[in-house]
Amino acid sequence: MSCDCGETHHPNANYYVSVRDGPRFDLLAGPFDDHAIALAWVDRATAAANDVWPWSHFYAFGTVAMQSTYDKPGKLNERLAIAARDQWPPTKGT
Ligand SMILES: [Zn+2]
Numbered sequence: 001m002s003c004d005c006g007e008t009h010h011p012n013a014n015y016y017v018s019v020r021d022g023p024r025f026d027l028l029a030g031p032f033d034d035h036a037i038a039l040a041w042v043d044r045a046t047a048a049a050n051d052v053w054p055w056s057h058f059y060a061f062g063t064v065a066m067q068s069t070y071d072k073p074g075k076l077n078e079r080l081a082i083a084a085r086d087q088w089p090p091t092k093g094t
Pocket of ligand 1: 003004005006007009035036
């Protein structure tokens with residue numbers, strides 16, 4: 001499945017907003033069905049992470065495609081009012 005980001009992803013991948021700090025890696029928001037949706041959430045997830053973890057300003061935020069078998073909720077889903085498989089723009093909150 002070719003994507004707006006220019007890459008080709010596995011058709012059944014689950015997309016997350018991710019954060020990396022050296023060897024640590026966390027999934028902040030997701031899963032989303034579409035990479036574009038995950039990309040659209042990056043700014044908001046980054047802002048939420050910076051609220052929760054002030055030192056996270058130095059972390060690297062991005063998106064990641066996980067296998068379809070992985071669909072655990074992102075760590076900040078609740079804070080971001082993300083329901084699983086939510087779309088962009090978010091349906092809840094502002
Ligand atoms: Zn993509």
